[in-house]
Amino acid sequence: MNWVRGEVIGKGSFSSVYLATPRRDSAETPSLMAVKSVSVSQSSLLQKEKDILTQFEDCPEILRCFGDDFTVEDGKEVYNILLEFASRGNLHQLLKKSDMGLPLSDVRYHTRSILRGLSMIHEKGFVHCDIKLQNILVCGSTEVKIADFGLAKKRNCDFDDGVSGLRGTPLYMSPESVSSNVYETGADIWALGCVVSELVTGKPAWRCRSDTDISGLLYRIGFGEELPVIPDELCDDGKDFLIRCFTRDPMTRWTAEMLLNHPFVTLVDSDASPRSAFDFPEWRSPSLHSRSLTCSEEEWDCSTSESTVERIRQLDTGKLQSWSFTSTWIDVRDA
Template sequence: MASSSTVVPSDLEEEKAAAAAAVMDGGYGGVAGEEVERYLRADQIDFKSLDFEIEERMADRFRKLNSGGGGGGEHEHEHDDGPKAAWEIDLSKLEIGHVVEHGDHGTLFRGKYYGHDVAVKLLDWGEDGYSSEAQIAHFRTSLKEVVAVWHEFNHPNITKFIGASMGTTNLNIPENIPDHSSKKGARTALPERACCVVVEYLTGGTLKQHLIKQYRKNKKLSYREVVRLALGLARGLSFLHSKKIVHRDVKTENLLLDHQLNLKIADFGVARVVEAQDPKDLTGTTGTLAYMAPEVVAGKPYNRKCDVYSFGICLWETYCCDMPYRPYADLSFVDFSSAVIHQNLRPEIPDYCPSAMASIIQRCWDANPDVRPEMEEVVCLLEALDTSKGGSMVPEGKTKQPGGGCFCFFRPRAA
């Protein structure tokens, strides 16, 4: 909920009062037209439900304010080409705090929107200097298609979408903004033709960061915890695929954790919507090399099964708590790509890995996309695993893979 110091539009106060009344009246249990005189004891109020109801009503009101559907005058500065879409936000209400991370296609900030903590991803596909005008236009169009669907999602394993903007007018990035990223010194200036995506802020960091902490402690996650995290990712991907969305960049850096370490899929910057009535394969190399399916690396047409492959790599990484392909870090881009495509190169599954877990991993990263299971089936396979024993997955006397070194993701050198 917004704190007492948060400035909230006056009509939102009415929403808060209405929400409180709805919860105190028993929610959906009343009978239409029935007048009932009753007294309410304070110890009978479900304050947790009340908080949730108020938050939901306020969030709904924020969306209405930013869609032109209400709020009287909140959107007098509409785009020249017409009213704002339901998912577009008012950038003048967005406060940028500090840099969280610099990525391949933009910068992640922490900020506030109407006083609520949010994560702000500023996407700039032209920053690498390789994207053509046509490619940038294509990326922007694809992002519009994705957010038009994403803003309606309500799934526990998908980051909650607040809004987006296809431009950066009224976006204020303070000079000398604090940089808390691992790539300090990267540019933070406002890029041209950038897009802005705003989602809920999660305090648990990324799955990659979580695994790094475990690695530095010389520990692995318990088998039960690995399966729990994997189920979060599998359920999220299954949901996305059911909505005809291919993420295309599934990796542990794009998987966020909340304060209870529940996993949520994030970063839909290169995701694509594939219409059910006219499904079309995707082409072009998109994603991070170590997680890319062979057909993607080869530049061949691909579909949602590329996400299943990436899931297999993430599952191996979460189980082993180690870097994928670490022994091959010195390979060139060309040699590594060739090995993945032609020699079926994959991370080595430890011999002490339970056979059921190993089977899921191997099926997911099969070279043939048609052999890979649907994510819905992966969910069932994971749910069937026996995690009753718990504990560490490294048998007594066993250690992590030899070689040592820091936990960092394989980024092959250019050929």
């Protein structure tokens, strides 16, 4: 496909996202697209992302990929994937425009759409591994779509991209991912719970000060009994939905398919009881709420080759002084 590169609309650690327009009108491609680009020498994750996205062309809740190509720019070879353009940015940007959280009706609607996408991802044998507000894009007036499959993996398989250790965004990471380096479908469900809590309150589900050390947060997630915040203002079926997401044992955490039938997303009355088909053990915890600390809007990503065992040992002994971390995206311009 022949296309013209436009202005930068997003920038990450390794890749950049630009507006793009096709040189010729085609019924198969829109008049405006997004192109994600990276140097060929660093393109393995982006090429993997393209291969995964092509398996979800018929899923309306997953960002569409129109293909890939190679270009030469400023004497360097560049790998590009052409993507559906999210005209309204992502859920993080949408939430920042609100003084508080989103209306409950919107939260229910978006949650159901994300669940549909996750159900398809898991059905096809993948785990996304980085569900968060920034990776849920808003297309058109109300549609939301899951994007950024750079950290995705096959279910029940080790990562094969050469990156070891903890990965993803700690504010959304599940206990088993932190404590045991396990990233299976349940990790996506835990992250979804964090997304829902944040959409309701406008604050991260883990209350953290801006100067909180990342090692301390990870220790709370992976080894404590504390849970992310379940908002007091949330309706009863919404609280029950989050309880099913925030079960620390991934074997009893509900699946995307089960949650799609939960009253919170089927839009039944808030006082309706869960259907009897959900015959899982009841979740128990000393408290539904984590400690309320000063909220921070900082997001942390960690991807490292350091041994997870060594990292956790350092956490336990308090020897880890600092980690380097950056946000996956630097917002250059609101879509």
